[in-house]
Amino acid sequence: MGSKNLKAVVVRGKKRPTVASKERLNQLARWGAANLADSDIAGLAKYGTAETTGSNQTSGTLPAYNYNSGVFDGWEAIDGTTMYDTILRGASEGKQDREGRDTCYACTVRCKRVVEINEGKYKVDPHYGGPEYETTSTFGNYCAIDDLAAISKANEICNKYGMDSISCGATISWAYEAFNEGKLTLEDTDGLDLTWGNADSMVTLTERIAKREGFGDILAEGSERAAKKIGRGTEAFLITFKGQEAPAHMPRVKRSLAVIYTTNPFGADHQSSEHDPAIEGDFEFYTDRLAVLGFTEEQEVRSLSDEKIRFAMASQHMYSTMDSLNLCQFVYGPAWQLYGPEDMVEFVRAVTGWEDVSFEELQMVGERRLNMMRMFNAREGIDRNADVVPEKLFKPLKGGVSDGWVLDREEVEAALDKYYELCGWDVETGIPTTAKLEELDLGWIVNR
Numbered sequence: 001m002g003s004k005n006l007k008a009v010v011v012r013g014k015k016r017p018t019v020a021s022k023e024r025l026n027q028l029a030r031w032g033a034a035n036l037a038d039s040d041i042a043g044l045a046k047y048g049t050a051e052t053t054g055s056n057q058t059s060g061t062l063p064a065y066n067y068n069s070g071v072f073d074g075w076e077a078i079d080g081t082t083m084y085d086t087i088l089r090g091a092s093e094g095k096q097d098r099e100g101r102d103t104c105y106a107c108t109v110r111c112k113r114v115v116e117i118n119e120g121k122y123k124v125d126p127h128y129g130g131p132e133y134e135t136t137s138t139f140g141n142y143c144a145i146d147d148l149a150a151i152s153k154a155n156e157i158c159n160k161y162g163m164d165s166i167s168c169g170a171t172i173s174w175a176y177e178a179f180n181e182g183k184l185t186l187e188d189t190d191g192l193d194l195t196w197g198n199a200d201s202m203v204t205l206t207e208r209i210a211k212r213e214g215f216g217d218i219l220a221e222g223s224e225r226a227a228k229k230i231g232r233g234t235e236a237f238l239i240t241f242k243g244q245e246a247p248a249h250m251p252r253v254k255r256s257l258a259v260i261y262t263t264n265p266f267g268a269d270h271q272s273s274e275h276d277p278a279i280e281g282d283f284e285f286y287t288d289r290l291a292v293l294g295f296t297e298e299q300e301v302r303s304l305s306d307e308k309i310r311f312a313m314a315s316q317h318m319y320s321t322m323d324s325l326n327l328c329q330f331v332y333g334p335a336w337q338l339y340g341p342e343d344m345v346e347f348v349r350a351v352t353g354w355e356d357v358s359f360e361e362l363q364m365v366g367e368r369r370l371n372m373m374r375m376f377n378a379r380e381g382i383d384r385n386a387d388v389v390p391e392k393l394f395k396p397l398k399g400g401v402s403d404g405w406v407l408d409r410e411e412v413e414a415a416l417d418k419y420y421e422l423c424g425w426d427v428e429t430g431i432p433t434t435a436k437l438e439e440l441d442l443g444w445i446v447n448r
């Protein structure tokens with residue numbers, strides 16, 4: 001989009017969509033509202049996605065110091081509970097459940113945050129919502145910053161100027177590491193001190209990136225292009241996949257993410273597949289749902305077994321289907337218990353009237369979408385050569401419970417081979433085979 005000077009695509013319609021069975025749809029929708037409080041995602045609803053900060057700290061999967069560590073001592077100051085108790089709109093009067101929680105269109109969960117700060121160094125306008133877990137991580141633990149007001153200000157700036165807070169925060173954390181390793185000087189940063197934990201510099205830099213001022217202009221291109229421009233060995237600090245900065249879920253611990261981040265057609269994405277704990281330690285909570293996807297055996301923690309790769313691929317297909325249906329993973333994903341895979345089928349039946357539609361058929365919708373994206377990339381010259389794991393992930397984590405955990409190069413290469421094979425893609429090139437495309441009714445794409 002950037003190469004075409006395209007900022008956004010807006011689609012507006014005036015007609016209301018028709019629904020095969022309004023009554024059935026309403027019944028399904030009411031069920032969700034009635035059962036939310038007793039569900040697995042009641043905490044997500046109340047405390048937002050940043051509720052997971054604590055569990056990620058405990059499991060050593062909270063990326064800190066630009067992905068050099070899986071733990072951050074200051075995590076409690078920036079987690080979802082602290083946000084709920086202190087800066088969510090209405091918190092001072094105990095009205096934050098009503099005033100500080102927002103929603104995507106018509107969602108009963110309302111996990112989105114609205115923060116308001118009127119005192120202190122950083123005033124934050126509630127108009128721009130509030131930080132998600134990804135944002136508290138990239139501007140917080142990635143940079144070793146434990147200042148929730150500063151993080152909320154950076155979030156406000158990102159939302160105001162239409163910047164992605166993952167890429168922006170992670171690019172800043174790359175600069176912090178380069179500075180702390182002596183590869184960048186105050187002269188490079190226009191006088192900004194990027195010592196780990198410096199919140200003021202982080203906020204200033206976010207603003208300068210948005211306005212493309214000075215050093216901010218270099219970072220506005222993202223960390224990969226900035227590293228190329230600056231050189232001096234700063235490429236070693238990158239955590240990018242296809243030029244896109246990694247989100248806050250750790251592939252050195254959740255190892256199937258190493259495969260999905262690497263092969264995903266549009267770069268690293270934490271919402272493109274189910275994460276490993278669902279089929280590892282948390283397996284007993286999700287047995288029924290995972291059985292729908294064909295998984296009945298718990299897998300070893302931090303393994304990259306063939307079954308784990310199959311789990312990554314099958315859940316990726318399901319997530320791709322959810323994207324196609326405009327459904328949220330927190331509500332329908334196999335490891336988020338409100339609705340689940342079978343309810344997704346029921347919703348499609350209620351809306352379309354296609355009574356014979358099955359889960360398997362919907363899985364194929366997601367698979368078709370992924371194959372189309374891979375073919376689009378192939379046409380543009382992007383194939384397995386672009387599926388590259390950042391070098392940093394082959395260096396061990398430091399500190400806490402995940403100290404020393406690291407990806408093994410040979411194991412990852414073997415897992416990638418297995419993934420392409422399971423997908424029906426050519427193992428050498430990573431491009432979907434003609435046979436696979438024809439199986440998916442996509443034969444028309446061959447040679448386009």
Ligand code: SF4
Pocket residue numbers: 102103104107108109110111112328329330331
């Ligand atoms: S659709 Fe998903 S992200 Fe949006 S408010 Fe509902 S649960 Fe949260």
